[in-house]
Amino acid sequence: MSRFRRTIRENAVPFALISPAILVILIVVLLPLLFSFYTSFSNYKLIRPDTLWDWIGLRNYERIMGDWDFWVAFGRTVLFLTVALNLEMLFGLGLALLVNKITYGQRTMRTIMMFPMMFSPILVGFQFKYLFNDTIGLVNNALQALGITHEAIPFLVDRWWAFFSIAFAEIWMSTSIFAILILAGLFAMPKDPVEAAKVDGCSNWQVFRHITLPFLMPFIYIAMTIRSLDVARAYDVVDVMTGGGPAGRTELLWTLIARTAYDDARMGRANAMAYVSILLSIFFTWYFFRKLMDARKHLGAF
Amino acid sequence: MAEVSLKNVVKRYGALEVVHGIDLEIAHNEFVVLVGPSGCGKSTTLRMIAGLEDISDGEIAIGDKVVNMLPPRKRNISMVFQNYALYPHMSVRENLGFSLKIAKRAPEDITKAVDDAADILGLTELLERTPAELSGGQRQRVAMGRAIVRHPDVFLFDEPLSNLDAKLRTQMRVEIKKLHSKVKTTIVYVTHDQIEAMTLADRIVIMKDGHIVQIGTPLEVFERPVDTFVAGFIGSPPMNLIEGSVKDDHVVFSDGRSLPVPPDFTGKIANGRRVVFGFRADVLMPKGHTLAESGVLHDIDLTIDMAEPLGSESILLTTLGGQDIQARMHNPRPVTSGEVLTCELHLEKCHLFDADTTQSLRG
Numbered sequence: 293m294s295r296f297r298r299t300i301r302e303n304a305v306p307f308a309l310i311s312p313a314i315l316v317i318l319i320v321v322l323l324p325l326l327f328s329f330y331t332s333f334s335n336y337k338l339i340r341p342d343t344l345w346d347w348i349g350l351r352n353y354e355r356i357m358g359d360w361d362f363w364v365a366f367g368r369t370v371l372f373l374t375v376a377l378n379l380e381m382l383f384g385l386g387l388a389l390l391v392n393k394i395t396y397g398q399r400t401m402r403t404i405m406m407f408p409m410m411f412s413p414i415l416v417g418f419q420f421k422y423l424f425n426d427t428i429g430l431v432n433n434a435l436q437a438l439g440i441t442h443e444a445i446p447f448l449v450d451r452w453w454a455f456f457s458i459a460f461a462e463i464w465m466s467t468s469i470f471a472i473l474i475l476a477g478l479f480a481m482p483k484d485p486v487e488a489a490k491v492d493g494c495s496n497w498q499v500f501r502h503i504t505l506p507f508l509m510p511f512i513y514i515a516m517t518i519r520s521l522d523v524a525r526a527y528d529v530v531d532v533m534t535g536g537g538p539a540g541r542t543e544l545l546w547t548l549i550a551r552t553a554y555d556d557a558r559m560g561r562a563n564a565m566a567y568v569s570i571l572l573s574i575f576f577t578w579y580f581f582r583k584l585m586d587a588r589k590h591l592g593a594f
Numbered sequence: 595m596a597e598v599s600l601k602n603v604v605k606r607y608g609a610l611e612v613v614h615g616i617d618l619e620i621a622h623n624e625f626v627v628l629v630g631p632s633g634c635g636k637s638t639t640l641r642m643i644a645g646l647e648d649i650s651d652g653e654i655a656i657g658d659k660v661v662n663m664l665p666p667r668k669r670n671i672s673m674v675f676q677n678y679a680l681y682p683h684m685s686v687r688e689n690l691g692f693s694l695k696i697a698k699r700a701p702e703d704i705t706k707a708v709d710d711a712a713d714i715l716g717l718t719e720l721l722e723r724t725p726a727e728l729s730g731g732q733r734q735r736v737a738m739g740r741a742i743v744r745h746p747d748v749f750l751f752d753e754p755l756s757n758l759d760a761k762l763r764t765q766m767r768v769e770i771k772k773l774h775s776k777v778k779t780t781i782v783y784v785t786h787d788q789i790e791a792m793t794l795a796d797r798i799v800i801m802k803d804g805h806i807v808q809i810g811t812p813l814e815v816f817e818r819p820v821d822t823f824v825a826g827f828i829g830s831p832p833m834n835l836i837e838g839s840v841k842d843d844h845v846v847f848s849d850g851r852s853l854p855v856p857p858d859f860t861g862k863i864a865n866g867r868r869v870v871f872g873f874r875a876d877v878l879m880p881k882g883h884t885l886a887e888s889g890v891l892h893d894i895d896l897t898i899d900m901a902e903p904l905g906s907e908s909i910l911l912t913t914l915g916g917q918d919i920q921a922r923m924h925n926p927r928p929v930t931s932g933e934v935l936t937c938e939l940h941l942e943k944c945h946l947f948d949a950d951t952t953q954s955l956r957g
């Protein structure tokens with residue numbers, strides 16, 4: 293005990309100096325977190341503030357376990373994440389490899405490549421909502437004018453077309469994150485192992501497969517980590533394009549949570565869903581981070 | 595069987611020509627060393643043989659096949675790079691076996707070939723490590739091992755020892771020489787270290803500014819350099835070169851002193867011609883400190899500026915014809931600065947070069 297006191301006394305000045313920062317963090321981060329965690333055990337409804345004190349234990353969580361809609365949204369989010377991340381990775385890789393080959397005007401290309409990231413996701417949502425609209429949409433009009441289709445494709449209505457459209461928007465917006473990070477990897481890539489591999493008998497494809505790709509993996513995993521956090525909480529693009537509908541056909545976790553919280557005003561229930569959803573983010577972050585560490589381990593000598 | 599033949603090979607980077615049409619015939623199993631100062635085009639030449647650089651003009655053949663348009667993988671060559679270029683994400687074993695794996699050889703064959711190579715190079719204990727866990731010398735040996743597992747037609751080495759300390763370099767030099775007698779393959783070896791060139795080569799190719807200046811065995815280039823550049827480049831210390839003009843079978847220097855025209859050249863050179871008189875430190879020795887050798891000797895008195903004792907011999911620094919020159923003293927005794935010693939010059943081992951063209955005047 294006396295040792296603890298001594299530590300306090302000796303470090304009084306540093307403690308005093310960082311205390312404002314600690315205080316701010318407590319107020320801004322920890323309190324809301326604790327509050328939302330608490331509400332997930334209550335029957336809190338936004339329109340009836342007094343229900344905040346209505347402690348119902350694990351009931352919210354038990355309900356979620358048996359809530360088919362929630363688990364469908366959960367599964368759809370995982371599917372969405374898998375599709376979006378893999379395609380973004382493939383397109384980003386392709387884009388980076390192409391841009392890396394350009395010798396003239398590469399800077400300009402790199403800047404252009406960043407454009408989709410500069411738009412607000414809400415605007416991207418609107419843009420694709422109108423592109424894919426079945427009566428006035430540019431895509432349907434173009435397809436029909438060219439005689440490729442005769443009837444409008446229900447891009448935002450059909451279950452799978454809507455999934456495709458949303459994924460398309462998401463991928464359009466964020467492929468450049470992969471492209472930029474992979475391009476950074478390509479710039480940092482040493483030339484020697486590539487030449488050694490060529491001499492060792494590799495075709496261009498084999499050089500890519502055995503030398504370039506392993507070198508790029510850490511960069512890809514960094515992008516994956518960032519993007520998995522992003523996509524697991526996808527909300528704005530989806531909400532603008534389909535609002536999770538029609539009839540819940542494109543409901544993802546966070547559109548469902550938002551609806552529960554604000555349309556149904558069931559804040560306690562929504563917070564419980566959010567805590568379950570966060571497990572997903574934590575899992576993906578942990579998974580990609582572990583992959584990243586594995587891939588980086590051997591690159592010490594590059 | 596693989597001869598390597600370069601015919602009028604040119605390399606241009608845009609408008610800049612860095613290799614100006616070189617011709618070189620390398621015999622099967624020959625150990626050829628390309629040597630020259632930095633930037634003279636050695637690496638570029640080697641990389642053109644490897645197929646890592648395009649050839650702007652001319653023809654390269656390996657065996658009886660013109661390889662101008664062949665990618666590196668179709669040339670059956672191995673290359674050791676200056677900074678090793680190991681695959682960092684693979685273990686030593688995988689590094690060594692990589693080319694065999696790409697060639698789709700059976701796993702047992704690969705294991706055996708890798709174990710053999712590791713045995714030759716003393717890498718057996720290191721097989722499961724990654725390159726990051728190796729010292730420079732060990733990485734160098736892995737790079738070498740990666741080259742030898744595949745029994746290529748030609749080995750290409752680009753300054754493989756330049757990153758090693760002096761002791762390790764000497765040791766590896768011996769290893770490479772042994773390796774060559776063991777695996778019997780054509781080797782093209784690039785270095786800027788003339789000692790490496792002398793000790794390893796069957797033939798030395800001396801390059802300068804993208805041209806080949808001289809091709810010959812180590813003894814030939816040492817004893818009969820074609821110009822002052824080769825004379826100064828090969829041998830340590832570099833050859834003494836003193837400018838003067840010929841007068842009545844003597845070369846007269848700017849300080850009025852003179853030396854007789856060496857016997858090989860007497861009667862061939864017109865009076866008044868500007869020449870460079872060249873001889874190595876090894877053929878100028880103080881009387882009483884020579885190696886017992888006979889020949890055409892010429893005595894000359896020299897004022898010693900400084901002596902550098904090396905133990906079994908000393909290098910004497912002195913001046914002649916306004917030039918700093920070096921002499922060698924066997925069984926050395928202490929020499930004080932300013933002391934005048936009578937030295938013997940082995941005239942038949944001296945050279946004359948044209949002062950303007952720098953070419954040797956030997957017929």
Ligand SMILES: Nc1ncnc2c1ncn2[C@@H]1O[C@H](COP(=O)(O)OP(=O)(O)OP(=O)(O)O)[C@@H](O)[C@H]1O
Nearest residue numbers: 607610612630631632633634635636637638639786
């Ligand atoms: N990609 C390139 N573009 C333009 N010039 C180049 C390029 N690569 C090499 N050079 C030039 O070609 C010349 C020969 O280069 P090279 O690398 O063959 O020299 P080197 O003899 O191997 O020298 P070192 O002993 O320093 O390795 C140099 O003058 C160099 O500047």
Ligand SMILES: [Mg+2]
Nearest residue numbers: 636637638752
């Ligand atoms: Mg070089």
